[in-house]
Amino acid sequence: MKTRSFFMLICAAAAFFITACNSNKVALDSNEWKLKTAEEEVVMPEMEQFTIGFNAQDSSIFGVGACNRYFGNYEISGKGKIAISIEGVTMMTCPDIDLEQPYFDNLMSADSYKIKNGELMLLSGEAVVATFEALVRE
Numbered sequence: 001m002k003t004r005s006f007f008m009l010i011c012a013a014a015a016f017f018i019t020a021c022n023s024n025k026v027a028l029d030s031n032e033w034k035l036k037t038a039e040e041e042v043v044m045p046e047m048e049q050f051t052i053g054f055n056a057q058d059s060s061i062f063g064v065g066a067c068n069r070y071f072g073n074y075e076i077s078g079k080g081k082i083a084i085s086i087e088g089v090t091m092m093t094c095p096d097i098d099l100e101q102p103y104f105d106n107l108m109s110a111d112s113y114k115i116k117n118g119e120l121m122l123l124s125g126e127a128v129v130a131t132f133e134a135l136v137r138e
Contacts, residue, residue, distance in 0.1 A: 027056075027115075028054045028056070028076075028113065028115065028120070029053075029054040029055060029056040031053075031120075031134040031135060032051055032052070032053040032063075032134075032135040033051060033052050033053065033120050033132030033133065033134060033135055034048070034050070034051050034132060034133055034134075034135040035047055035048070035050035035051065035052075035103070035130060035131075035132055036119065036131045036132055036133045037128070037130065037131040038102075038103065038106060038129070038130050039106065039127070039128070039129055039130075044099075047066075047096075047099055047103070049064055049066075050063070050064065050065055050066070050103055051063040051064045051132075051135055052107065052132060054074060059073055059074055059075060059076075060072065060073055060074070061073065061074050061084060061086075061107075065089070065099075065100040065103055065104065066094055066096040066097050066098075066099050066100040066103075067092045067093070067094030067096070067097060067100070068089050068090040068091070068092050068100060069089070069090050070086050070088065070089045070090075070104065071086075071087055071088050072084065072085045072086040072087040072088070073085050073087060080112045080113055080114060081111065081112050082110055082111065082112060082113045082122070083110075083111065084107050084108055084110055084122075085108060086104050086107065086108060089104070103130075106122070106124075106129040106130050107122065107129075107130065109124040109129055110122035110123060110124055110129055110130070111123065111124055111125070118133065118134060119131055119132065119133055120132040120133075
């Protein structure tokens, strides 16, 4: 009887830990992401509105740059490998428009990604080109 109770306790503990570990996993398309760092530099206040989102149903991306909305596609190939293309951008102008093209270039230079501690990192080779945090809308 003690053996059976011990076995049941072990099974319950294992189920709890498996569930707890899986609940911390964040999927690429589970959030819209807000830019935190660009090329490992903390973003300037003017760049706090830069976002990216991923739609797994049609492999599309969407987001906001300095003042323009953009859209495009992404492709996942292999573990952590990604290719991003920007297909269209609205044509508004704003004071920080000069920050937008380098941001788009960084996105399109990414060839892999990691999600760690709730942050999305886009990498080009070994270099982190952008880090995002989950965007919480109020």
